[in-house]
Amino acid sequence: MLFSVLIYASEDFIDALTPEEHEALLVKHRAFHEHTKSNSSFAAATKLMSTGTSVTVSAESGDYVVTDGPFAETKEQFMGFYLINCADLDEAIEAAKLLPLDHGRVEIRPVDFFEGADFRNAERLVINAP
DSSP: EEEEEEEEEEHHHHTTTHHHHHHHHHHHHHHHHHHHHHTTTEEEEEEOGGGOOEEEEEETTEEEEESSSSOOOOOOOOEEEEEEEOOOOOHHHHHHSSSSOOEEEEEEEEOOOTTTTTTSSSSOOOOOOO
């Protein structure tokens, strides 16, 4: 079963980290990544750019409205996600415990696909972006 591991943290907290503190967080992310690669549960990951780069699209009275920034005003922002293939929720929870949880939180949610999507038989896409 596929699970998304959604990462939430405070951008202000992350921006204030020293290089050493930032590296300590990355060590935990690398441990999670290596764990999920070694047991073949890794499917995808992404780190999102800051909320200052985002826009929100909504519909009002039949028109589309594009607004700068994220939709919700919160203390924590959605920072990125992993997509992992685990036997069950318990396995996904155990894997997520490897992530740095002292500065934010993660949400684990099962993933479903639209009709016709074939994750298991599709080629994995890797993009080497700058």
